[in-house]
Amino acid sequence: MADRDILVKVRNLYLEGRSDETWIPIINGASFDLRRGEVLGLIGESGAGKSTLGLAAMGFTRDGVRITSGKVLFDGVDLINASAAVKRELLGRRIAYVAQSAAASFNPAHKLIDQHTEAPVQHRVSSRIDSERDAMELYEKLRLPDPEHIGFRYPHQVSGGQLQRAMTAMAMSCRPDLIIFDEPTTALDVTTQIEVLASIRDIVSQFDTAAIYITHDLAVVAQMADRIKVMLKGDEVEESDTRTMLASPTQDYTKSLWAVRSFQRPQKPPPPAGAVPVVSVKNVTAAYGRVKVLHDITFDIHAGRTVAVVGESGSGKSTAARVITGLLPPLEGVVEFEGEPMPGDYRKRTKMQLRQAQMIYQMADTALNPRKTIGEIIGRPVEFYMGLKGQEKRERVKELLREIELEPDQFIDRLPSELSGGQKQRVGIARALAAEPKFIICDEVTSALDQLVAEGILRLLAKLQDELGLSYMFITHDLATVRSIADEVVVMKDGRVVEQGPKTEMFRPPHHPYTDLLLSSVPEMDPDWLTNLLAERGVDNIGDAAVGNM
Amino acid sequence: MGSVARIILQRLVLGLLTLLVVSIVIFTAVNMLPGDFAQAILGQGATPEAVDAIRKDLGLDQPLVVRYFDWLAGALRGDMGSSFAQANFASFVGAEAGERVTVLDQIAPRFSNTMFLATVTAAIAVPISLFLGVLAALYRNSVFDRAANIFTLTSISSPEFFLAYILILFLAVLNPVLPSLSNIFEGMTFADRLEKTLLPALTLTLVVTAHMMRMTRAAIINLLASPYIEMARLKGISPMRVIVRHALPNALAPIINVVALNLAYLITGVVVIEVVFVYPGIGQLFVDSVKIRDIPVVQACCLIFAAAYILLNLMADILSILSNPRLRHPK
Known part of the structure; x- marks a missing residue:
């Protein structure tokens, strides 16, 4: 040249x-x-x-x-x-x-x-x-x-x-x-x-x-x-x-x-017939003001399992989480916890009910109080839910830090600003664990992290699930994450559930057309992937699909 | 446009409500001033009967609430009452009562003078401030920026009368280009009037420029780190155009608010300048009326000042809203 x-x-x-x-x-x-x-x-x-x-x-x-x-x-x-x-x-x-x-x-x-x-x-x-x-x-x-x-x-x-x-x-x-x-x-x-x-x-x-x-x-x-x-x-x-x-x-x-993309957790066997789900969302319709954002959605989350809720932005994934936690009372329908209906408004729930459902957020940066030490951040729910104080509380916080694989003596007195993104997200996990919940909502917890770090977080969540029998609702738009961690998948679009089922079934055709669009849109490492996909879909077709989804 | 119209209507109603509350505050505050007009005008040797007669004639014997609503009803009709001080009390000594001078008759010419001064000042100060602010943002941290900052900060920190005398010294005494006395009267030509007003207007320009210029500079610099400014630079756009075309339109809201605040100051707070230049504005009338407890005039002035503040802030709000394309062009 x-x-x-x-x-x-x-x-x-x-x-x-x-x-x-x-x-x-x-x-x-x-x-x-x-x-x-x-x-x-x-x-x-x-x-x-x-x-x-x-x-x-x-x-x-x-x-x-x-x-x-x-x-x-x-x-x-x-x-x-x-x-x-x-x-x-x-x-x-x-x-x-x-x-x-x-x-x-x-x-x-x-x-x-x-x-x-x-x-x-x-x-x-x-x-x-x-x-x-x-x-x-x-x-x-x-x-x-x-x-x-x-x-x-x-x-x-x-x-x-x-x-x-x-x-x-x-x-x-x-x-x-x-x-x-x-x-x-x-x-x-x-x-x-x-x-x-x-x-x-x-x-x-x-x-x-x-x-x-x-x-x-x-x-x-x-x-x-x-x-x-x-x-x-x-x-x-x-x-x-x-x-x-x-x-x-x-x-x-x-x-x-x-x-990175090789981490894949085997799908667990289906729950026994007649098992009572940990969380059950039944025919929930919800709205912000007069705008309905959820239309009659229904899904279950069983003990010790991970349900991934996927969809594009605006599909209602996070709203579903807000309904489950009681931040947004539903217009119709009910959320049951181990078979018991929970009040729609979190202010009417008992401390026990609040304790059982915890949340981990997308932006660990903004979800941790920048002026409190790690020990104080994790210690707060330990004291509030479990009633531990003083030395007992500190011991429990240290135990939690060990669970999330951070050296307790090194981290307990640090401020969030002294931690990396992945470490902050781990602290977010420890804070959720402090309440000793049965169920955790993970809202796009890895999407702000680099792939290697995200991988570490996914492995940690999987380990904790095995040890503590936790159930996860995993909100994500990243299908690689779904592939690696989910047992069941719920696909949402425009506030409706378009398809749900075990992961292996979801990743195997035939799919609902929207699931198919989502799945086939995830880039693959093959350098010819885009060319082949475009040929398969027909170029004009892509533009049309796009207009439909805007 | 629906949402904009609704927001503007909301602000308008809120403005009127504020004015009502302010009117209550003005009325009670003015009536709590120590001293009494009847007492003040008749002097030490007044008989109680004479004092009572004047009080009764002026309605001062009525309870406060009744007087407030009388006053408010009058104000709504545009009748601010009669001036106490200009009233003819001849009737009390048996002579024929003359025509009473209304408050509006007294205030109107003074107010139009004040508005003239404010307008001339604004016409000079606002463009200069914006221009200097843009240049200071463009050449930030340069010698020019620092010089502009030092000059405007010095002028805002000096007492107004001091600035006035300095300008008189340089522009009227050493180089007699402008008159040092601003005696305005009816029937003057516009050019004459402008010439007489120029020196106080220049003094006021020195007072208000710093604030507006620094806000323009800060509001623009605040935006310079935003991605769309970086984009404009990466398109090879000249620095001046980046500031004027890309930063300024997005910095308008804070600038408009500071301009409004300074314009309100020009209408309501220029007594010292009026005194120095013997300019017959509303500020002097206000101070004189307080001295002699001419309550209707004081109240009317206060109400005008309050209305000016509220109106200018309202306009600033509306203009800021209109400067936001998201509100002007909803999805």
């Missing part, structure tokens, strides 16, 4: 970030080449420095980040030493960026089309009228509904998946040579993710645009990238073309990433 084909050349790039008064390294000597029309996947866990590296390849650093040494050449232009004016001339016109959250990255004060045409008009690439017409064509290419008019809406009037595609269209507005995609589908549901992935891949190959695709999702990067580069805490781990990387990773860290 001739050297003039190389569009971006990054050599020994070092970046530092300010933390209080000192500068700490973020990227330790990254190097790579990107040819015209090539897609490079940057992969790693949060904190690996992927986004920082992606932005640095545009010659851009966020506040509090600085480039200490190294080279970034874009088509021969030295982006590190270039003046702000020279960089402005390139940004938007020849180098474009697609951000993780389109909802936050579109300016709420202006219409989509005004933001789309801004770069071409400001860079004098085309006139406002031409660029408007071009926007509509791009919207159509990206299969946005009503491409003639959607641009005249404000960002808040458009759904997340559509916004993400509109942002890709915006990045294309000047036909750049390079686009940086920074986790563009992380915030989307699986079914929406597919269309965005397909759209991005089409348009990038159609215009022969080079791209750097940043993500933490291996299966996604396998679909998008020609080559993959793995990062860990600012260090390069390895780099090779996609198929080689998937088939034979050489580094241990890469192998461990690949292995």
